[in-house]
Amino acid sequence: MSEAYFPVGPGLGPEENFLSLEDILMSQEKLPGRVEAALPRLAAVLGKGAGAGQSDGIPEGAKVELPLWLAKGLYDNKRRILSVELPKIYKEGWRTVFSADANVVDLHKMGPYYYGFGSQLLNFDNPENPEIAQTILQTFIGRFRRIMDSSQNAYNEDTSALVARLDELERALFRAGQKGLNDFQCWEKGQASQITASSLVQNYRKRKFTDMDG
Numbered sequence: 001m002s003e004a005y006f007p008v009g010p011g012l013g014p015e016e017n018f019l020s021l022e023d024i025l026m027s028q029e030k031l032p033g034r035v036e037a038a039l040p041r042l043a044a045v046l047g048k049g050a051g052a053g054q055s056d057g058i059p060e061g062a063k064v065e066l067p068l069w070l071a072k073g074l075y076d077n078k079r080r081i082l083s084v085e086l087p088k089i090y091k092e093g094w095r096t097v098f099s100a101d102a103n104v105v106d107l108h109k110m111g112p113y114y115y116g117f118g119s120q121l122l123n124f125d126n127p128e129n130p131e132i133a134q135t136i137l138q139t140f141i142g143r144f145r146r147i148m149d150s151s152q153n154a155y156n157e158d159t160s161a162l163v164a165r166l167d168e169l170e171r172a173l174f175r176a177g178q179k180g181l182n183d184f185q186c187w188e189k190g191q192a193s194q195i196t197a198s199s200l201v202q203n204y205r206k207r208k209f210t211d212m213d214g
Helices: 022-024 070-073 092-104 112-121 129-152 168-188 199-214
Strands: 031-037 063-067 082-084
Touching: 022 112, 031 070, 063 070, 070 082, 070 112, 092 129, 112 129, 112 168, 129 168
Parallel strands: none
Antiparallel strands: 031 063, 031 082
16 A cells, blocks of 8 residues: 655755645744834734734834744845844854754754754845854754764664754654664564665655656
């Protein structure tokens, strides 16, 4: 029986994959900002229903928290409709913590889509973008080895405490590492008929053949 749903991976960098459930959920994360021009008929969308005799718009200068998808849609460098503030985990203070030891941070508590959401922030014109991008990259590099080492050395063990501190991308990597280990253990015991190519290799081949056909 074929699967009813084939998981679609998230987009890379500042791009989103609108067929990915992970990216859809990530785009619902709230982003603080300030309205630079009045926004008519948006109060109800943000759950700020207008009272009797009040406008249904959001006035200029109002501070708001918008879902990422809406902030990206409203943001315009030329028209200055909306200015975006950095969430605290991407500000200089937290960047210093990450540079000191990224492994001590509970990323899931601070934001379950730390890498994906941070990459999306690069769509907004911010002078700190280079530092944000560098911190995200170095955080991933610094935590990657420990995550994969843990996934390979936790066979049939309770890993809930470790996984609870990981962001969604890291959890996916951890699951991939454990699946690879489990598959190898099954093959080593003669419980697997054959070793198959990983999904990453299969997807690469599909893209390669598509490029050749184009």
